[in-house]
Structures are given as structure tokens and as C-alpha cells.
Amino acid sequence: MVMVSAAEAEINELLTLHPKGFDLSLDRISRLLAALGNPQERMPPVIHVAGTNGKGSVTAFSRAMLEAAGLRVHVHTSPHLVNWHERYRMGQPGGSRLVEDAVLAEAIHRVAAANGGAKITVFEILTAVMFLLFSEHPADVAIVEVGLGGRFDATNVIARPAACVITSISLDHQAYLGDRVELIAAEKAGIIKPGVPVVIGEQPEDDARAVLVTTAERLHAPSTVYGQDYFTFAERGRLTYQDEDGLLDLPLPRLTGRYQYANAAAAIRAIKAAGFAVSEDAIAQGMETVEWPGRMQRLSHGAIFDLAVPGAEIWLDGGHNPGAGRVIAEAMANLEEIQSRPLFLVTGMINTKDPVGYFEAFADLARHVFTVPIPSSDAGLDPLALADDALDAGLTAEPVDSVEDALAMIAQVRDTSQPAPRILIGGSLYLVGEVLRANGTPPV
Incomplete structure (x- = not known):
């Protein structure tokens, strides 16, 4: 209970x-x-x-x-x-x-x-x-x-x-x-x-x-x-x-x-x-x-973190519009300059946003997108429709049932000859909140 x-x-x-x-x-x-x-x-x-x-x-x-x-x-x-x-x-x-x-x-x-x-x-x-x-x-x-x-x-x-x-x-x-x-x-x-x-x-x-x-x-x-x-x-x-x-x-x-x-x-x-x-x-x-949870926040421990490929970077950002997509993608590109890693997106969004505009910023950066539902919001986009939006933006994408499933899929599809992946979970503050709750690391 x-x-x-x-x-x-x-x-x-x-x-x-x-x-x-x-x-x-x-x-x-x-x-x-x-x-x-x-x-x-x-x-x-x-x-x-x-x-x-x-x-x-x-x-x-x-x-x-x-x-x-x-x-x-x-x-x-x-x-x-x-x-x-x-x-x-x-x-x-x-x-x-x-x-x-x-x-x-x-x-x-x-x-x-x-x-x-x-x-x-x-x-x-x-x-x-x-x-x-x-x-x-x-x-x-x-x-x-x-x-x-x-x-x-x-x-x-x-x-x-x-x-x-x-x-x-x-x-x-x-x-x-x-x-x-x-x-x-x-x-x-x-x-x-x-x-x-x-x-x-x-x-x-x-x-x-x-x-x-x-x-x-x-x-x-x-x-x-x-x-x-x-x-x-x-x-x-x-x-x-x-x-x-x-x-x-x-x-x-x-x-x-x-x-x-x-x-x-x-x-x-x-x-x-x-x-x-x-x-x-x-x-x-x-x-x-300065601290600002859920915005370019890197997970370093917790239940969700432990599900990822060992050595992976997990970043959270609740930015959800095209403007946010551009600055988040720029931050990911800056991290790529420091250390090259394949980038995977785990994305959920609500139906008042512009998913294609958001995804377009990552067209030359992300290896693959896994789209997930947002159980805490009645306005969450269907992951299948969201995956189609990512495809329209020039990315490869597929829907999965949860963030946990997305992390498991990343472990299966990653190229083991390359460094451990960089994973960005985002597209919605609702989704980021769910991850922080499940990870056991709520804002304090």
C-alpha cells in the first residue's frame, strides 16, 4: 500500500x-x-x-x-x-x-x-x-x-x-x-x-x-x-x-x-x-x-541506474519543445566532443507538444530512439505514434512498454566493440519524475 x-x-x-x-x-x-x-x-x-x-x-x-x-x-x-x-x-x-x-x-x-x-x-x-x-x-x-x-x-x-x-x-x-x-x-x-x-x-x-x-x-x-x-x-x-x-x-x-x-x-x-x-x-x-533536478541531470546510482549497461551514462532532461531539443542536443554534442559514446534516446511526450520538432535536433546525433508511455499523465502520446514522429524527423525508432524495457533493449542492440552508451531519458517532465521516483532519488 x-x-x-x-x-x-x-x-x-x-x-x-x-x-x-x-x-x-x-x-x-x-x-x-x-x-x-x-x-x-x-x-x-x-x-x-x-x-x-x-x-x-x-x-x-x-x-x-x-x-x-x-x-x-x-x-x-x-x-x-x-x-x-x-x-x-x-x-x-x-x-x-x-x-x-x-x-x-x-x-x-x-x-x-x-x-x-x-x-x-x-x-x-x-x-x-x-x-x-x-x-x-x-x-x-x-x-x-x-x-x-x-x-x-x-x-x-x-x-x-x-x-x-x-x-x-x-x-x-x-x-x-x-x-x-x-x-x-x-x-x-x-x-x-x-x-x-x-x-x-x-x-x-x-x-x-x-x-x-x-x-x-x-x-x-x-x-x-x-x-x-x-x-x-x-x-x-x-x-x-x-x-x-x-x-x-x-x-x-x-x-x-x-x-x-x-x-x-x-x-x-x-x-x-x-x-x-x-x-x-x-x-x-x-x-x-547550483542544482536543478531533471534538467541535464546525470544519474550516478539508484534502481534505474543499476538496470543500464555497466559503464553507461544516463542523463535526464524534461525539456519537451523544439527550442529545448536544440539546446539539449547541443549539450549532448558537447559531451560527444569530450568522450565519444553512442547516444540512445528514451523518450516519452504528452500530446500538446511538437515531437518532430524536438526529435529533429537529434537527427545527426542519436543512434536510435526507444519511445515509452507516460503512465502518470492522461495526455501521454502513444509510443507507436511517437516512434513515427521520430522516424519523420530522420531517426530510427521503435516503441517499448517502459523505461526499464528500453534499457534492456539498449543492452541487447549495443555494439560491444564501442564504449558503453550515453542514454538520454526525456521529452517530458512527467517521465523524468517517474524515473526519479523509480530510481529512489527524488529532489530534496
Whole structure:
């Protein structure tokens, strides 16, 4: 029998009463927060983070640097990988911790009672829980990640954050946000507030950058743009950050992938924009201690790890759109330059994504794709259809019943004259969460 935590029991009850998905509007969350006494008005200074790809990494870098400076940092992220508690990190001396189960359960119960059964989504209730928790527990700063979009996201009731950050924008969630990158950028730009500093991260699309800059100008929000006002580059095994204040000489980030350099830069700039004086030593320490589970995370032990070919590398990444596919493939290519290994993909996706666009990034890298179901999501794509998408992208692929079966198949088909394989499990945060749960290594 699986034990259910008190907080999970509260959430399971909510899921029987309210929709699980998104219904973008600020009316319901505003009504609920008013019933709770508007806790969003009693938050510590907020760094508000939106974007298609990279917002979680920017959040993780910001937290690591601020904590290295000795600050207490609340952090809100979504979705979670294994446990609902991951969405709420509570700031305390010595570093933040996931919210205690009893504290979370009590907050959920209070918010649900204040809602009184009115129409609302579970995400909105859980966002109200964040505001309640972060307003009632002291901290020096709160980093709040947008759930979906920006303009009508439930987090976007913060009247005046200390700073806003908008990371890389590409096509994703088109049904909610629009089918052109400039439309998605306009939704993300909805978190920009009049007069509040906004940090614009690296933008692969000029049209997206133009929308963000224009919105900031219209709202008289001081903006700094990656590649124009602040920069970063790697040289001789070090990372250099530069803005109008000068240069910082830093260690390379602990997070794998060159794309993380720009995310680290956005975090540094956001901390500055928010008014926190963090030393170069603290920034450097943050580079070396940063953690972001499920994103280019290498497994080193655990039940799933033990099923792989001895000596294999297993990487997890929940990136699931074409933009994420490109940066993950680039990271895999960088690893190939360091040590050549045959690359196998074990991929599961939900039906709101663009599988062909994701797979195309791996066309010249991956040896073979095994597609798997996602039991934890009702929206999981059929592995047979997903394998056809991989074929359309120029890869060879076949469906299997589980990640465990995929690892067994890799052991059978690998060329034993070559090094042990490199295995990337990804395409969905749901899938990555399942693997971390089964491996016995949930985020802490």
C-alpha cells in the first residue's frame, strides 16, 4: 500500500472538485487572495521569472547565489517532478528546504476553505498557497516562477516585484499562448510592470526580443538585454560575465550545457536589478553549488541506474519543445566532443507538444530512439505514434512498454566493440519524475 502524505491527500481531494489544467485569468485568484487578506502584498521582495526555456535554471542560479550570500530565499517553481512539496522551498538560515508536509497541508486546507467551493483551478489554489506560505514565513527574497505564459498566469498578481526576468522564448503551449513566437512573447511580457527593472535573457528569435524591449519601453521599465547590455563567455575553463559595472571571473556553472552560461548571466543581472549586493565570491560559490533536478541531470546510482549497461551514462532532461531539443542536443554534442559514446534516446511526450520538432535536433546525433508511455499523465502520446514522429524527423525508432524495457533493449542492440552508451531519458517532465521516483532519488 502506497502511503500518501497529508498534503497530497489535501491535493487529491481538490483534484476531485476542480480542474487540473490551466484556465488563464486573474479574476479567480484575485478573489481568493482577497478572501485570504491579500497575502501577496506581504511578500518579501520578489524576483518574478517567466520564459519558455531556462526559467527554472535562472531560478536555480539566483537561489544558489543569494543563499551563498547568506540570504534566506523562498522559491516557487512548477511543475514538480516527484512530490508536490518541490513547488515550495522555504527560506531559512543555511539554505532553503522543501516545505514540511504538515505546514503545506495546513496551508492548502486554509486556502481551500477560503475558496468555499467556488470555481477555480487547482493550480490557482496552489499558487494562493505559495503566497500564503511566503507571506507568513520570514525571508529576505522570494523567487517566483511563472506557471504558464505570464499575463494571465496566477502568479501575476504581484503589483510591484523587485525585478522581472524573461528567459528564452520559443514555441510551446500554442493552444494557450498563440502560434507565433511574437504572440508568445507578448504573453510573457505581461509580467513586466511599470517602472520595475526587467532582465531580458538570451533570445534566439529577434521577433521575441523586439516585443519584450518594446513592452518595457512602453511601461518605462528599465531593461537590460543579453548580448547588448550584459554578456557572458567561456575561456580557458572559466566563465566571464560582463556588464556596465565591469567583469566577473567565475568558475564554469555546475549545470551541464553551454546554454547555461546565458542563464547564469540572466540570474546575475536579475539579482543586481533587484537591488541585492551580492559579492563576486558568493556568485562564484553559487555557480559551483547550483542544482536543478531533471534538467541535464546525470544519474550516478539508484534502481534505474543499476538496470543500464555497466559503464553507461544516463542523463535526464524534461525539456519537451523544439527550442529545448536544440539546446539539449547541443549539450549532448558537447559531451560527444569530450568522450565519444553512442547516444540512445528514451523518450516519452504528452500530446500538446511538437515531437518532430524536438526529435529533429537529434537527427545527426542519436543512434536510435526507444519511445515509452507516460503512465502518470492522461495526455501521454502513444509510443507507436511517437516512434513515427521520430522516424519523420530522420531517426530510427521503435516503441517499448517502459523505461526499464528500453534499457534492456539498449543492452541487447549495443555494439560491444564501442564504449558503453550515453542514454538520454526525456521529452517530458512527467517521465523524468517517474524515473526519479523509480530510481529512489527524488529532489530534496
